[in-house]
Amino acid sequence: MRLLQLVTLGRIAFISRALPAIRLVSHIVQDGHIIIGISNDLEISAILSSPGASLVVYEADMVDMTTHLGWSVVVGGRAVPVTDPEEIATVRPRIRGWAGSNPDLFVRIKPELVTGFHAGDGNSS
Numbered sequence: 001m002r003l004l005q006l007v008t009l010g011r012i013a014f015i016s017r018a019l020p021a022i023r024l025v026s027h028i029v030q031d032g033h034i035i036i037g038i039s040n041d042l043e044i045s046a047i048l049s050s051p052g053a054s055l056v057v058y059e060a061d062m063v064d065m066t067t068h069l070g071w072s073v074v075v076g077g078r079a080v081p082v083t084d085p086e087e088i089a090t091v092r093p094r095i096r097g098w099a100g101s102n103p104d105l106f107v108r109i110k111p112e113l114v115t116g117f118h119a120g121d122g123n124s125s
Helices: 042-048 085-094
Strands: 009-016 019-030 033-038 054-063 070-081 105-119
Touching (some): 019 085, 033 042, 033 085, 085 105
Antiparallel strands (some): 054 070
């Protein structure tokens, strides 16, 4: 989870129409949870804003394109919409949208399984 604080972009994977779907999203780490911001994506908004928790996988990485050294973190957990207006006001300025858009949905991922590896050094964690 510590490594996820070093980057602001990742990929969320979820099931849509009985098939895996993946979206590139912005995130922050707050209180041990991942908060993502979603802009103008009706498919993921419909799935992740529905009542109850959706099972998702979140992945983020950092790789040096010259040396090919880096890391990747994969988090499995439950995603629930952030609905508290005060919390939304707190996270909104910290999560960048895409190409000038502002996120219109914020989702909290509660980690249940965290795995990852360091690329290029032979270590995994």
